[in-house]
Amino acid sequence: MLTVLLLSSSAKALTAASVYAALLLGATTASGDTGADERKQTTQRPRSTPAQAKPLAAPNSTAKVVRLTNDSLAGQPFGSEPTVTELLHAGGTVVTRKPFHNLHEAGQVDTILLLRHRGNLFEFYRAPEKDLLRDASITNFETAYGQRLRARMTAAHRPAAGTTERVRIGDTERANYVSVTYNSGRLSAVHVEPYVD
Structure with missing residues (x-):
């Protein structure tokens, strides 16, 4: 039961990562980048999601x-x-x-x-x-x-x-x-x- 649950979670994460990579490739192609740039981006680690992003600095962060x-x-x-x-x-x-x-x-x-x-x-x-x-x-x-x-x-x-x-x-x-x-x-x-x- 645990193995099925872990495999299911892994499959969902892999699918989400694939969709994200496809979106990145589509955006790159639409902006006129070359195929070499596309291969470079697919090997890079995807950006963090907004939930994982660091909070914005306070307005007086330079204080x-x-x-x-x-x-x-x-x-x-x-x-x-x-x-x-x-x-x-x-x-x-x-x-x-x-x-x-x-x-x-x-x-x-x-x-x-x-x-x-x-x-x-x-x-x-x-x-x-x-x-x-x-x-x-x-x-x-x-x-x-x-x-x-x-x-x-x-x-x-x-x-x-x-x-x-x-x-x-x-x-x-x-x-x-x-x-x-x-x-x-x-x-x-x-x-x-x-x-x-």
């Missing part, structure tokens, strides 16, 4: 990438971290609430809270005893926490004027990360990825 290790900055990028209560009192809005079964306490259901404040997004893990920041994307630095973040980033790294850089700041344990994007030498976005167990 310089800098990697830093800084335990203090990666562990506490805001200095004093904004809380759910502070963000809500300052005009933040809850985008979504999702229940999440606590992995350490049987029967306890906690909440994943996505909160937006002045264009910035925060994700918190809310348990009865505490709120833990899981993720933050900051693009508006006019807030108090944004200004603290900018000051700490400026102290850690100064890109050259007019350059586009991406800075990845991690701690020595590789648990907490902060990704920073500079456009034309100016801070434009910060993505905070703290470790949450």
Whole structure:
């Protein structure tokens, strides 16, 4: 049974490869290539299919990438971290609430809270005893926490004027990360990825 299945799969692959080669030959002949070119193409390996193709590079793939290790900055990028209560009192809005079964306490259901404040997004893990920041994307630095973040980033790294850089700041344990994007030498976005167990 297994042999029949393998032979069937091999036959399908061979048929697909033959059809692909025939299409390549037809396209080559139609474009006016010589027979020598056709023989050369049939001996070459066929191109990968779109499913196997590598993903396209990001638009700023030419940006310089800098990697830093800084335990203090990666562990506490805001200095004093904004809380759910502070963000809500300052005009933040809850985008979504999702229940999440606590992995350490049987029967306890906690909440994943996505909160937006002045264009910035925060994700918190809310348990009865505490709120833990899981993720933050900051693009508006006019807030108090944004200004603290900018000051700490400026102290850690100064890109050259007019350059586009991406800075990845991690701690020595590789648990907490902060990704920073500079456009034309100016801070434009910060993505905070703290470790949450």
